[in-house]
Amino acid sequence: MMPHGSEQAVAGAVCAAVFIAAPSSGQGKTTVTAxxxxxxxxxxxVVRVFKTGPDYLDPQVLAQASGQxxxxxxxxxxxxxxxxxxxxxxxxxxxLILVEGAxxxxxxxxxxxxxxxxxxxxxxxxMDVKGMAQTAAALVTGLAGFxxxxxxAGLIANACASSRxxxxxxxxxxxxxxxxxAMPRDPxxxxxxxxxxxxxxxxxxxxxxxxxxxxxxxxxxEPLAEALLHLPGVEFAPxxxxxxxxxELQDALRGRVIGVxxxxxxxxxxxxxxxxxxxxxxELCFFSPLNDAHxxxxxxxxxxxxxxxxHGARLAANQSLADDIRHFLAADRPILAECGGMLYCLETLxxxxxxxxxxxxxxxxxGWMRGRNGCQGMQTVELPEGDIRGHAHHRSxxxxxxxxxxxxxxxxxxxxxxxxxxxxxxxxxxxHLFFPDNPAAVARLLRGDRVMDxxxxxxxxxx
Numbered sequence: 001m002m003p004h005g006s007e008q009a010v011a012g013a014v015c016a017a018v019f020i021a022a023p024s025s026g027q028g029k030t031t032v033t034a035x036x037x038x039x040x041x042x043x044x045x046v047v048r049v050f051k052t053g054p055d056y057l058d059p060q061v062l063a064q065a066s067g068q069x070x071x072x073x074x075x076x077x078x079x080x081x082x083x084x085x086x087x088x089x090x091x092x093x094x095x096l097i098l099v100e101g102a103x104x105x106x107x108x109x110x111x112x113x114x115x116x117x118x119x120x121x122x123x124x125x126x127m128d129v130k131g132m133a134q135t136a137a138a139l140v141t142g143l144a145g146f147x148x149x150x151x152x153a154g155l156i157a158n159a160c161a162s163s164r165x166x167x168x169x170x171x172x173x174x175x176x177x178x179x180x181x182a183m184p185r186d187p188x189x190x191x192x193x194x195x196x197x198x199x200x201x202x203x204x205x206x207x208x209x210x211x212x213x214x215x216x217x218x219x220x221x222e223p224l225a226e227a228l229l230h231l232p233g234v235e236f237a238p239x240x241x242x243x244x245x246x247x248e249l250q251d252a253l254r255g256r257v258i259g260v261x262x263x264x265x266x267x268x269x270x271x272x273x274x275x276x277x278x279x280x281x282x283e284l285c286f287f288s289p290l291n292d293a294h295x296x297x298x299x300x301x302x303x304x305x306x307x308x309x310x311h312g313a314r315l316a317a318n319q320s321l322a323d324d325i326r327h328f329l330a331a332d333r334p335i336l337a338e339c340g341g342m343l344y345c346l347e348t349l350x351x352x353x354x355x356x357x358x359x360x361x362x363x364x365x366x367g368w369m370r371g372r373n374g375c376q377g378m379q380t381v382e383l384p385e386g387d388i389r390g391h392a393h394h395r396s397x398x399x400x401x402x403x404x405x406x407x408x409x410x411x412x413x414x415x416x417x418x419x420x421x422x423x424x425x426x427x428x429x430x431x432h433l434f435f436p437d438n439p440a441a442v443a444r445l446l447r448g449d450r451v452m453d454x455x456x457x458x459x460x461x462x463x
Contacts, residue, residue, distance in 0.1 A: 013091035014233035018153065019121040021101040021112050023139055027128045028158035030058050031191050032183060033100045034065035035215025040096060040225060041067050042216055048090035052112050053077075053102040054378070054391040054432065056268040056305070060200055061191060062100065065212050069271060073099060075110040076378055076411060077389045077434045078272075080118065084239030087119060091236040096229060105143055109412060113150055120234055122153040124180060129157045129169060137172035144177060153231060154180035156224065161185050181222035189215050200267060200307070245279055245439065252443035254281030259298035263288035265315060266340060268305035273435040280443055289344070290314050295324035300334045300446040303341025305432055309369050309396065312349050312357030322360050329362055329426055334448035337428040339394055342421070343367040345428050346398065362426055365401035379408030379417040381431050385449065386441025390433040392418050 020033050037047045049062045050073045059070035073083045090097050099121060101112030116123055125143060129136045136157060144152035155173065160166050160182035170179040183189065189211060192199040219225065258277055262269065266289065277284060285296045290311055295301075308315055315322075329335055337345045343359065350356045350368035359367075376393040383406070392408070401421065408417025408431050418430040425448040435442045443449075 015091035017097035017234040019116040021105040024104040037066035038212040039216035045095040048094040050099045081239040088236040088238045117149040130159045133168035134172040157182040159185040181224040252280045257298040262286045265311040266306040303337040305339030309351045316357040334425040342428040378411040385444035389437040390431045
């Protein structure tokens with residue numbers, strides 16, 4: 001990748017690109033995108049994949065399939081300039097850019113269609129065609145004609161039952177919307193899921209490899225890859241983004257070591273967040289609450305989201321590390337805990353099997369899982385250190401927690417968002433923060449510059 005500020009990096013870059021969208025969630029977008037990326041990778045192509053909206057799980061899978069890093073593109077959370085810069089950088093090195101949409105094509109504000117229109121990306125619609133034939137043609141034709149600022153370049157029929165099924169769909173499509181591929185109805189191609197979405201890639205790497213290769217083989221005889229690579233190239237101008245941090249932020253975390261929890265229980269981490277911390281001078285030290293007996297030497301802790309509910313017994317058993325984190329807070333050092341990290345900070349967590357596990361006890365209260373019902377949405381975290389945009393996505397609830405210092409501000413709804421808790425220099429919330437939205441606030445937060453202290457006697461006991 002060309003370095004920021006180079007002469008080539010400020011010129012426009014042209015690259016074949018396509019936006020993979022669908023009429024709704026659950027149509028197989030990620031399965032198809034991963035299979036396409038793997039097929040092209042096997043052919044020696046460089047494929048850069050992006051995922052629309054806030055997402056941790058799909059990017060893990062798509063990164064393994066493509067062999068390249070995968071970042072989120074979100075016009076509200078990250079901003080147009082940030083998205084434009086990432087697309088431009090990818091266009092400098094890629095043979096093809098794939099952007100996977102979220103939900104249905106027109107769902108949300110901003111929607112997948114908004115993102116595709118903003119950057120001039122042609123769309124390919126993925127549709128699960130089980131139980132329909134000509135109707136699939138009618139639906140994709142309607143999607144294509146709903147707005148005049150998008151271009152649908154074709155259809156991928158997912159879960160296609162037979163060659164005859166394919167023929168019926170293809171014959172009903174208008175000439176301007178070709179059938180680019182038909183993925184067979186095969187459970188061996190689908191990606192495994194659980195309550196928050198796809199299963200984490202690191203848990204099922206070998207299984208994913210089998211599915212990627214099977215998906216790639218299913219696409220090899222289709223016109224899809226050739227059609228996409230020969231689309232008119234999209235020109236990606238560099239974003240109007242000053243990628244050089246101002247002097248006061250370049251050293252904002254200089255000399256500070258940030259301990260980052262990262263393992264199967266805590267893995268919801270944007271690479272952009274890590275990159276920003278490094279750019280502000282921080283040294284990152286990763287540790288595993290599941291496996292490490294002691295906390296590494298560090299100045300601040302970040303406990304990101306993940307799946308602590310799947311590992312409650314192991315987290316509860318690791319009392320030596322838990323004691324280290326309790327002493328860390330008692331020593332007035334800053335901790336940021338997001339979603340799963342916040343659940344880890346409560347007194348107990350009850351999992352899907354109704355088993356209750358002891359957690360850190362840094363925040364009074366209990367958490368438990370509540371099946372398929374959950375909360376999600378874009379919100380701004382309003383902190384004394386400054387506002388930071390982020391999002392919520394969880395299937396748990398809490399009770400017995402202290403009064404929050406505030407709530408998230410929802411993107412488009414007046415009701416209060418997620419609670420924000422502050423215990424000494426611990427900041428905890430269900431919200432996942434996107435650090436590049438406000439680097440100065442993140443620096444203040446991880447330095448513990450502005451805090452609302454509780455009296456020492458109200459701190460949890462270190463035991």
